[in-house]
Amino acid sequence: MSAGFFSVKVFSGILLVASMFAHISAHAEAENEAELWTVLQKAAVAARALSYEGVFVCQTTQKTRAVQIRHLFNGQSEFSRNVVLDGSPREMLSQGGELVIYNARNKDIVIEKRRGQNMFPAVLPVNLDVVKDSYTLQAGNQERIADRQAQTLLLLAKDSLRYSYKFWVDKEFGLLLKSAMFNQQNEILESIAFNQLSLFNTVDLDWFKPNIDRKKNYVMEDESVVSAETRFPVSWDAKILPAGYQKTDQMMRAVAGKPYPVAHVVFSDGMASVSLFVEVLSKRVALKNSQVKVTLIKNGNTSFYANEKNGYLVTAVGEVPEATVVQFANAVVVNNADAAAVRLP
Amino acid sequence: MSEQVSALIDNEVAPEDAEHLLGMLSANKQALEDWSHFHLIGDAMRGDNLLHHDFKKNLMQKIELEPTILAPGASKPATANSGKKEATGFKGRLPVTWSIAASFAAVMMVGWMALQQHTQSGNAPVIAELAELESSDQTIPAEYLIAHQASAPSTSSYYMQSVNYSE
Numbered sequence: 001m002s003a004g005f006f007s008v009k010v011f012s013g014i015l016l017v018a019s020m021f022a023h024i025s026a027h028a029e030a031e032n033e034a035e036l037w038t039v040l041q042k043a044a045v046a047a048r049a050l051s052y053e054g055v056f057v058c059q060t061t062q063k064t065r066a067v068q069i070r071h072l073f074n075g076q077s078e079f080s081r082n083v084v085l086d087g088s089p090r091e092m093l094s095q096g097g098e099l100v101i102y103n104a105r106n107k108d109i110v111i112e113k114r115r116g117q118n119m120f121p122a123v124l125p126v127n128l129d130v131v132k133d134s135y136t137l138q139a140g141n142q143e144r145i146a147d148r149q150a151q152t153l154l155l156l157a158k159d160s161l162r163y164s165y166k167f168w169v170d171k172e173f174g175l176l177l178k179s180a181m182f183n184q185q186n187e188i189l190e191s192i193a194f195n196q197l198s199l200f201n202t203v204d205l206d207w208f209k210p211n212i213d214r215k216k217n218y219v220m221e222d223e224s225v226v227s228a229e230t231r232f233p234v235s236w237d238a239k240i241l242p243a244g245y246q247k248t249d250q251m252m253r254a255v256a257g258k259p260y261p262v263a264h265v266v267f268s269d270g271m272a273s274v275s276l277f278v279e280v281l282s283k284r285v286a287l288k289n290s291q292v293k294v295t296l297i298k299n300g301n302t303s304f305y306a307n308e309k310n311g312y313l314v315t316a317v318g319e320v321p322e323a324t325v326v327q328f329a330n331a332v333v334v335n336n337a338d339a340a341a342v343r344l345p
Numbered sequence: 346m347s348e349q350v351s352a353l354i355d356n357e358v359a360p361e362d363a364e365h366l367l368g369m370l371s372a373n374k375q376a377l378e379d380w381s382h383f384h385l386i387g388d389a390m391r392g393d394n395l396l397h398h399d400f401k402k403n404l405m406q407k408i409e410l411e412p413t414i415l416a417p418g419a420s421k422p423a424t425a426n427s428g429k430k431e432a433t434g435f436k437g438r439l440p441v442t443w444s445i446a447a448s449f450a451a452v453m454m455v456g457w458m459a460l461q462q463h464t465q466s467g468n469a470p471v472i473a474e475l476a477e478l479e480s481s482d483q484t485i486p487a488e489y490l491i492a493h494q495a496s497a498p499s500t501s502s503y504y505m506q507s508v509n510y511s512e
Contacts (some may be wrong), residue, residue: 034430058500058501058504058505060501060505064503065504065505067504070492082503082504082505087505087506090504090506092503099503101503103506112495114495114503115498116383116498116503117371118498118499118500119500119503120500120503123500179500190499190500190501190507192500192501224492224495242415246498249496249497251496253492253496255488255489255492256487256488256491257488258488263491264492264496266496266497268497273493273497273499274494274497275489275493275496275497277492297483297484297485299483299485301499302485302499304485304486304489304490315489317485317489317490317493318493318497
C-alpha cells in the first residue's frame, strides 16, 4: 500500500519535473527566436541606415554577375548607385524607393523606372510581421564572409509553398553580408554575397550620377501600366489562395504582343512574390484550340503556369515552387458578368 | 557646385541665385556636365518621356550663341553669395535666362518628336497567345517575366536582364 503510494508519488514527481523542463525549454526557444528576429530586423535597418561601399556577386542557376555598390544615408534620405561589372552594361541609381536603371539594349540605353524595395543588401522588409507568418527562424554557425565575422540565420519555410533562406549577418555592424535561397532538397537557387565591404563617413554626392556614353541613344522604357484599377474585373477564391500570401498590388498592364491590357495582380508573403495575369483569349485562338494545353515551366527559382478558364487565359509567375503558381492560377474565378469588363480595351 | 546644380533643377533656388548659377555654368565645363547629368537623373525619376543624348551638346551650342556674357557675375566670388543685392543687374539680364530656357525647350521638343516617330514605326503588334505558349521550349515567356519583374522585382532581377536584347 505504502509502496504503491510512494511509486505514484515518485511518478507524478517525475512527470512534474519533466513538464517543467519542457515548459522551460519551450519558453527559452521562443525567447531565443524572438532574439533572432531582432537580429534580422537590425539587418533590414542597417542596410538602409548605414553608408557603405563594396563589391558583391549575385549568382542564380543561370547567370553570375559582380556588382559594385555605394550606398549613402545622410540622415534623411538614401542614395545608392549599383554598377553591374559583368556582361552588358547596366547601372542603377536609387533615391529612397525610387530606382532608375540604365540598361544597355543594342545601340540604346533604355532608362527603366522601378520601385527598388528589396535590392541587396536590403533584401529584407523593415516590417517582418508578414514574414513571421510563413517562416521560422533558427540560429546557425558563425562564418567569415568578405573578411568579416558573420552570424548565420536560417529563415525556414513553414510549408512547401515557398523557398527557404540562409542569411549571414555582420556581427559588428548588423549588415547583411550574404543571402542564399534554397529549396526543400537544400539546393541553392540564388546567392548574393559581398566580396569586399567597407563603411564610409562622407556625405558628398559627387558619385551619384550615371556614366554617360555619348555614342548611345538614351530612351525611356515604354510606360506599361495602363491604369491602377480600383474596381477590378477578376475575383479569386480566398479559400484556395496559397497560405501566407497577401495581395500587394493590382493594375491593368500592357504586355508585349497582347492587343488588350492584361489584368495583373501581385501577391507576396514578405519574401517571395507571385504575379497573376488574366486576359481575354481572342475568338480565333479560342476556336482553334478547343482544348487549350496547360503549360507549366520552371527556370531556376522561377515557376510559370498558364491555363484557360472560361474563355480567359490565366497565368501565374513567381520566384516560388511550381505548386504555388498552380494554386494561384486555379484560385482565379472569372464571373461572366465581371468578365465583360475585361474586354474593354 | 553639384548640389547647387541639383537644387536649381529642382526649382529650389531663388531666381537671383539661379541667374548666378547659370553664369557659372557657362564658364565651368564640369558644372555644365553636372547640369546635364542631373537632368538625366531628374527626368528619369519624374518619368519624363525622353532624354536626348546630345542634350548637352545642343545646350552648349545654344549658350555659345547667346550674345550676352554672363561670366562677369561668376568671376566675382565676393558678390557670388549675395545675389539678392544685384537685383538691378539681374533685371537687365533676365531675357538671357529666358532664351536659354527656350532653347532647352526646343531641344526637348525635337527629342519628343523623334521618340514619337520611333514608337510609331516599331509598334506593329504581334499577337502571341497560347499557340506560341505551347510550342515554347521550356523557357518562361519573356513578356510575362518582364511584366512580373516590373511590378515585383526579385533581388537578382535588378542585376540581370531577363532577356538578351542583343540576340
